[in-house]
Amino acid sequence: MKCTNKSAFVSVVGRPSTGKSTLVNRICGHKVSIVARSPQATRNAVRGIYTSGNIQLVFVDTPGFHTSERRFNRYMTKLITESFVDIDIVLYLIDLSRPPGPEEEALRRLVAPFSDRLVVALNKSDLGVSPAPHLDALKRLVVKDRILRISAARGDGVEKLLAVLADLAPAGDPFYPEEFYTDQDPEFRVAEIIREKAIHRLRKELPHSVYVEIADMEESENGRELWIRAFLLVERESQKGIVVGKKGAGVRDIRVKAQRELEELFPHKIHLDLRVKVSREWRRNEHLLRRLIR
Template structure:
C-alpha cells in the first residue's frame, strides 16, 4: 500500500489547479485565466483501493516578485516542499520556454531529495517549447517525465501510475471516501473569489479576498444560509464589483450559489456584499491568515 503527500508546483498558469481537479474528479481548486489564482495549500485526496492514497497539495504559482503579498505566497511553496511533501509533481507548461523561475524552482526541488515526477502539461496545444524543455531537463539530469493534457484529461492514468510507483509505503492518511479536507468556509470563500476574478480579472484580479462571516444550515428545509463579503482595497473598486444598479454583484452571487450547489447537498441562499479594507495586502497578520 502506498500513501503520501504530493506537492504540485510550477510557474503561474502552468495548469496545476486544472490538473488537480482532473485527477480528483471533483472541483477542489479554483481556476482562472488570471495568473496566481491559487493562494493557499489546497488539498485533494485520491484513493485507489489497489494502490493506496495520495494527498495532493496545490501551491501558488512560483514567480519572482518584490511585492510582500507575492513573497508570502512563495513562502507557501517553500514550506510545502520542506515541511509537507513526500513526493513532488512539477508541472511545466509545454508552450513556454524554461526561464528564471524554472531555474530557481528546480534548485529548490532538487535540494529536497524527494521523489520527483515532471509533468509536461498542455500537450493538446502547440508544443512550441518542447525541444527547449527537454534540453533543459537533460541538463539537469531529469528523466522521469510524462506528457499530459489536464484540460483534455489525457495521460492521467499513466501519470497516477507513475506517482504511485514513487510514493512511499504507508496506510491511508484520510478515510477513503474523502476527496478534500477543506472546511466549508474555505470552499465557499474560494468559489466566490473564483466567480469574482473570472468576471473582473482585468480590473482587480488580486485585489480581493473573501470573508465568510456566517453559515447557518436549516436541516428541516435543507437550506444553507451564507453571509459573505468581498473585500477590496479601494472605494473605486467597490463600485466595480457592485456594478451598475448592482448587476455585477448579483451575477457573482447567483453564479456562486450555482457552483456551491454542486458541492453541498443543501440549497444555497447567500447574502453577498462588498467592503473596503484599505491596503489589506500590506497587513501581515491578515495576509498570513489568508495564506495559512
C-alpha cells in the same frame, strides 16, 4: 496475498497559470481548487485527495511560484517552500506554451534538492508546442522516465503520471477515508467558490484584488437550507464601484453564479447574502495574509 498500502503527500509546484489546479481537480474528480485564466488564482496550499485500490495520493496544490520581490509574492513563495516539509513527492508542472526563463530556472533550483522524489509534468501538450526548449535543463535534474507530457485539461497522460507517482509513493496506510476528495473546511470552500466567480467576472479590471470573508454560515433547523453571509473585500473605494457594477448587476452576477455552484456542492438550498466592503490594502495586511494560509 495482501497488497501493501501506499500513501504519499505530493506537492504540486510551478509558475502561475501552469495548470496545477486544473490537474489536481482532474485527478481528484471534483473541483478542489479554483481555476482561472489570470495568474495567482490559488493562494493557499489546497489539498486534493486521490484514492484508488491500495494507493492514496494527497495532492497539495500550491500558489504559482513567482520571483518578484513584492511582499505578497514573497509570502506565497514561503508557502510553497513550506509545503515541501514532510512531502514524499514533488510534482513540478511546466506550461509548454511558455518558453523557459529566469523564473523556471529559479524553480529548478528550488526543487533540485528533492530530485530523488521529483516528477516533472510538461502540461498543455494539447497545444502541440515542442517540449525541446525545456528538456536539456530538465534531464540534468531528473531521470527521463520521470519527465512526462500531459494535458490536464484533456486528461492525456494523466493515468501514466498517476502510475509514476504511485510507484514513487512509500508504503503506508491512507491518511484519509476513501470517500474524501479534499480536507478543506466548508467555509473555506464557500469562500473559494465566491472568489472564483469574482475573478472570472473581474478578470480585466481587478484580477487579484478581491478577497472573500465569510461572516457566518448557518443551517436551518430542518437541515435543508444554508444561509451564508459573505463580503467581497476590495482594496480601494474606487474598486468597490467596479465590483458592485451598474445598479448592483456585478455583485448580483457573482452571487447568482456562486449560489448555483454551491447548490451542486452542498445538499442544501443556498441563500447567499454577498456585499462589497473596502478593506484598505489587505494585501499588505499581515493579519489577513496570515488568514490566507490555513
